[in-house]
Amino acid sequence: xxxxxxxxxxxxxxxxxxxxxxxxxxxxxxxxxxxxxxxxxxxxxxxxxxxxxxxxxxxxxxxxxxxxxxxxxxxxxxxxxxxxxxxxxxxxxxxxxxxxxxxxxxxxxxxxxxxxxxxxxxxxxxxxxxxxxxxxxxxxxxxxxxxxxxxxxxxxxxxxxxxxxxxxxxxxxxxxx
Numbered sequence: 670x671x672x673x674x675x676x677x678x679x680x681x682x683x684x685x686x687x688x689x690x691x692x693x694x695x696x697x698x699x700x701x702x703x704x705x706x707x708x709x710x711x712x713x714x715x716x717x718x719x720x721x722x723x724x725x726x727x728x729x730x731x732x733x734x735x736x737x738x739x740x741x742x743x744x745x746x747x748x749x750x751x752x753x754x755x756x757x758x759x760x761x762x763x764x765x766x767x768x769x770x771x772x773x774x775x776x777x778x779x780x781x782x783x784x785x786x787x788x789x790x791x792x793x794x795x796x797x798x799x800x801x802x803x804x805x806x807x808x809x810x811x812x813x814x815x816x817x818x819x820x821x822x823x824x825x826x827x828x829x830x831x832x833x834x835x836x837x838x839x840x841x842x843x844x845x846x
Contacts, residue, residue, distance in 0.1 A: 696762045699772065703759040708746030709793055710771065711754060711761075717771040718761050720784045722805060724796035724827045725750075729834075732824035735816065742819050746792045749818075753783065791818020794826070 699718070703711040708725025711718050725746040726732060732742035761774035776783040787793040788805055791812040795801050813820045825833075 696764055698760060698762050699774070700758060700760040703754040703757065703776075705747055705750040705754055708743060708750055709787070711750070711759065711776065713759060713761065717769075718763070718774045718776065719767050719769075719771040720787065720793070721763070721773040721775050722796055722801055723784050723787055723793040725787065725793040726819060726824065726827050727830055727834075730825070730827065730830050732819050733822035735821040737822060742824060746787075746818070749790065749792045750783075750787065753786065754778065759783070788812060789817075791816075791820045794819070796828075 699713050699716060701713040703713050703718075705711050706717065707728050709720045709723055711720070726743040728743040728747055730741075730743035731739045734740050757778045759776055759778055761772065761776040763772045763774040765773055767773050784793075785805065785808055788795065788808040789812055795805055795809050812818060
């Protein structure tokens with residue numbers, strides 16, 4: 670009898686862990702009219718959402734175009750996202766938050782994946798190759814080959830730009846968290 674009770678206890682513990690894992694990985698959703706904060710972040714219903722797995726040039730960042738002339742690639746990227754989400758119903762699916770407590774979301778306008786659209790147009794690059802999909806790698810590769818967006822010339826990786834511009838990083842932390 671003791672062995673039978675022990676088996677039931679172990680079975681319930683295993684089932685409990687399975688359901689707990691499912692809850693941790695459950696995808697949540699937020700939707701509504703979106704406003705672009707920069708080239709890879711939006712706000713829906715006063716909630717900040719960082720587009721998952723991509724990194725766009727920072728607002729103050731400059732790049733070189735195809736003629737090696739400086740241009741405000743961060744502003745271009747932000748304006749691209751502003752025009753994309755303007756007056757649109759955006760749906761974001763997410764599972765976790767970033768270090769600034771922003772939702773890390775995969776966002777859509779109807780069936781258009783916003784994250785992928787930014788990669789495909791060279792307005793953002795892949796942020797973390799550990800968490801990237803094969804489709805995202807292919808989208809970035811094609812944008813690079815076709816010299817779209819920031820791939821038309823030269824640019825500093827946004828994360829490197831943030832690292833070299835500590836004043837920017839401090840300001841960003843002050844406004845996001």
